[in-house]
Amino acid sequence: MLNMNVLQTYYLEMRARPDARIDTAARQYQLVECLRPQPMLNEFLYRLVGKAWDWTDRLDWSVDQWRGLVESSAHRTWVAYTEGVVAGYFELSKQGNDVELLYFGLSPEFIGEGIGKLLLEDAVYAAWDWQQVERVWVHTCNLDHPAALANYKRRGFVHYKTEEQQL
Numbered sequence: 001m002l003n004m005n006v007l008q009t010y011y012l013e014m015r016a017r018p019d020a021r022i023d024t025a026a027r028q029y030q031l032v033e034c035l036r037p038q039p040m041l042n043e044f045l046y047r048l049v050g051k052a053w054d055w056t057d058r059l060d061w062s063v064d065q066w067r068g069l070v071e072s073s074a075h076r077t078w079v080a081y082t083e084g085v086v087a088g089y090f091e092l093s094k095q096g097n098d099v100e101l102l103y104f105g106l107s108p109e110f111i112g113e114g115i116g117k118l119l120l121e122d123a124v125y126a127a128w129d130w131q132q133v134e135r136v137w138v139h140t141c142n143l144d145h146p147a148a149l150a151n152y153k154r155r156g157f158v159h160y161k162t163e164e165q166q167l
Helices: 037-054 063-070 117-129 148-154
Strands: 004-012 030-033 075-082 085-095 099-106 135-141 158-166
Touching: 004 099, 004 148, 030 117, 037 063, 037 085, 037 099, 063 075, 075 117, 075 135, 085 117, 117 135, 117 148, 117 158, 148 158
Parallel strands: 099 135
Antiparallel strands: 004 135, 004 158, 030 075, 075 085, 085 099
16 A cells, blocks of 8 residues: 555666667657757746656756756756647656666656556667767656656666655
8 A cells, every 4th residue: 555655766777788679660759859948948948847746956946957857968858749739748868878768758648558568668769869878867756647657667777776765
């Protein structure tokens, strides 16, 4: 039974590029990398996707903090569009030979439509496409979508650590 008084953070990693890939014909969206930094777009995406999951760590960020994040050469953002609107997005951050899947999620109206597994797979391959990558990692928690942890594992991530914090 889930104890809502404890925040459980799960850390997962992948040490090799996955071999198998879902057929791209199954994609229900157009994936676009943001090649020009636009801090307010990242703020919008964070708020759009994160509201349902109580993402709070960036809510009070200034424009300069957003600019510092997205203008870094170690940061990349992709947006998935369906029918002209944002279906989801992900951000990657490179530290040495590690790439963190920093943020990943769907717009609320697209949850449950099967896009999450496809978009996560695209995020994994985008991370591995970066030069000299030895590890891709992500963290999620028990406040995330109930299928999140299983989705990460099905895409090839291995759970290596759990941290608990009283709420």
